[in-house]
Amino acid sequence: MHPAPSVILFTALSGLGFGLLAFLGMGLPDVTGWVAFVFFFIAFALSVGGLLASTFHLGNPKNAMKAFSQWKTSWLSREGCLAVASLILMGLYAIGVIFFDTKLTQIGWIGALLSIGTVFTTSMIYAQLPTIPRWNHPLTSAYFLSLSIAGGALLAGQATAAGVLLLIAGAVQLLAWFDGDKRFAQRGHTIETATGLGDIGKVRMFEPPHTGTNYLLHEMVYMVARKHAQKLRIIAMVFMVILPAAILLLLPSNHMLALIAVISHLGGLFASRWLFFAEAEHVVGLYYGQR
Amino acid sequence: MTQLPAQTTRKLGLVIDLDTCVGCHACVISCKGWNTENYGAPLSDQDAYGEDPSGTFLNRVHSFEVKPEATPAQTIHFPKSCLHCDDAPCVTVCPTGASYKRVEDGIVLVNEKDCIGCGLCAWACPYGARELDKAAGVMKKCTLCVDRIYNENLPEEDREPACVRTCPANARHFGDFADPESNVSKLTRARGGMDLMPELGTKPVNKYLPPRPKDTMDEIDILAPLLAPVATETKGFLGWLDKALEKL
Numbered sequence: 001m002h003p004a005p006s007v008i009l010f011t012a013l014s015g016l017g018f019g020l021l022a023f024l025g026m027g028l029p030d031v032t033g034w035v036a037f038v039f040f041f042i043a044f045a046l047s048v049g050g051l052l053a054s055t056f057h058l059g060n061p062k063n064a065m066k067a068f069s070q071w072k073t074s075w076l077s078r079e080g081c082l083a084v085a086s087l088i089l090m091g092l093y094a095i096g097v098i099f100f101d102t103k104l105t106q107i108g109w110i111g112a113l114l115s116i117g118t119v120f121t122t123s124m125i126y127a128q129l130p131t132i133p134r135w136n137h138p139l140t141s142a143y144f145l146s147l148s149i150a151g152g153a154l155l156a157g158q159a160t161a162a163g164v165l166l167l168i169a170g171a172v173q174l175l176a177w178f179d180g181d182k183r184f185a186q187r188g189h190t191i192e193t194a195t196g197l198g199d200i201g202k203v204r205m206f207e208p209p210h211t212g213t214n215y216l217l218h219e220m221v222y223m224v225a226r227k228h229a230q231k232l233r234i235i236a237m238v239f240m241v242i243l244p245a246a247i248l249l250l251l252p253s254n255h256m257l258a259l260i261a262v263i264s265h266l267g268g269l270f271a272s273r274w275l276f277f278a279e280a281e282h283v284v285g286l287y288y289g290q291r
Numbered sequence: 292m293t294q295l296p297a298q299t300t301r302k303l304g305l306v307i308d309l310d311t312c313v314g315c316h317a318c319v320i321s322c323k324g325w326n327t328e329n330y331g332a333p334l335s336d337q338d339a340y341g342e343d344p345s346g347t348f349l350n351r352v353h354s355f356e357v358k359p360e361a362t363p364a365q366t367i368h369f370p371k372s373c374l375h376c377d378d379a380p381c382v383t384v385c386p387t388g389a390s391y392k393r394v395e396d397g398i399v400l401v402n403e404k405d406c407i408g409c410g411l412c413a414w415a416c417p418y419g420a421r422e423l424d425k426a427a428g429v430m431k432k433c434t435l436c437v438d439r440i441y442n443e444n445l446p447e448e449d450r451e452p453a454c455v456r457t458c459p460a461n462a463r464h465f466g467d468f469a470d471p472e473s474n475v476s477k478l479t480r481a482r483g484g485m486d487l488m489p490e491l492g493t494k495p496v497n498k499y500l501p502p503r504p505k506d507t508m509d510e511i512d513i514l515a516p517l518l519a520p521v522a523t524e525t526k527g528f529l530g531w532l533d534k535a536l537e538k539l
């Protein structure tokens with residue numbers, strides 16, 4: 001799949017933002033006034049900024065409001081609804097702790113649950129698609145959720161918890177990579193099933209339908225060099241998980257080191273998310289002799 | 292609405308005969324022509340006369356080579372457009388309700404006024420039937436020429452999809468799959484019409500007729516008896532000459 005920068009930014013930043021909102025909703029860290037303002041500002045900037053970034057890849061964003069209507073069947077619509085609901089509830093909670101020194105505990109907990117729910121709906125947009133075997137698995141949700149929660153803990157300054165959660169997210173990431181590598185073959189989609197011509201013999205593409213490229217090839221038949229993918233996996237794992245977890249678990253906590261951990265995590269997260277899209281193989285590639 | 296109807300009154304769709312398709316791309320051109328001038332946003336081209344042309348098409352003809360074990364390879368031209376699936380995954384993923392499957396005839400359509408161009412329906416389609424138009428920013432797909440098949444301003448013989456009307460090889464057939472006696476149902480039964488990527492459970496309405504098996508012919512060589520050597524042992528003058536020259 002085409003790794004569109006807008007979608008990489010959206011999933012990475014909003015994941016972190018909703019993860020942080022979840023921790024703030026649970027009262028971790030227990031802050032009020034200006035300190036709470038800074039935490040909530042970061043959380044809202046990431047989650048709302050991410051949602052806004054996601055509209056950049058729309059062909060026709062003026063209809064975006066209509067995307068709240070189809071929650072009965074569409075995970076994308078559900079995501080929009082849950083995102084707005086959690087932002088409203090966490091906004092109320094934020095007003096309480098920032099301006100009135102009052103913790104609306106129940107609203108905070110519901111907001112936290114909805115925030116995690118939003119990340120789950122984001123993951124389901126990808127995990128629901130049988131046309132992309134690498135994504136079509138519960139590990140996709142586990143990958144999004146574990147990273148969102150670990151990143152949230154990191155931003156919320158929960159050093160030890162964040163270290164452990166990062167290691168868990170790293171394990172999920174490894175599993176998602178190595179299990180995902182095998183899934184296209186396991187599902188048995190081949191150029192023979194795509195064309196229905198397998199009964200006659202071995203099929204290969206003779207001529208593509210056009211000499212030029214098209215939307216499908218650009219969007220869904222993106223090919224990433226395997227060699228680079230392996231390097232990027234190592235980069236993602238080191239910066240997203242190993243370096244920040246080592247800082248949080250092994251070194252004494254201070255603000256400078258925490259900042260390094262956050263920046264490192266963010267860089268690694270972008271690499272991981274780029275790979276999430278770039279390595280995903282859509283079955284339509286079979287009609288173009290790719291896969 | 293993006294909930295699929297439990298069943299549709301009619302099931303309009305196409306039968307595509309892979310045996311007779313000659314790969315002329317006339318259906319591609321007639322489709323682009325009709326659908327650029329009629330229903331919805333035109334099908335735009337980018338850099339049409341430059342070095343890297345691309346554009347929106349609702350129907351594309353692929354060509355495959357199939358190599359049987361023992362016999363020579365066959366070239367099979369393979370037109371591909373929306374299959375108007377019964378269990379259309381592109382419809383249910385749509386966040387705005389722009390994509391829908393009609394209860395009355397099963398045609399899958401996009402209401403361009405509601406489309407946000409997120410592209411998720413194109414991701415959900417295994418067949419590459421949906422393309423986002425770069426100029427209009429909305430999703431385009433085969434409408435089964437919904438503006439032709441019910442159009443009483445057209446002569447009756449033109450009330451079928453443009454691709455079917457134009458096919459010079461008669462490789463495309465249009466009809467109602469819900470009626471077991473329709474032309475398309477009969478063709479599907481008679482020729483073993485098949486689904487593409489059946490393992491994905493999309494239940495396509497459109498069917499593909501596999502190429503008929505090639506017959507094999509015993510080798511008949513009508514000249515062979517005439518070419519067989521007539522004399523096994525040489526005699527006469529030529530026989531003497533042959534031997535004499537042999538001895539030299």
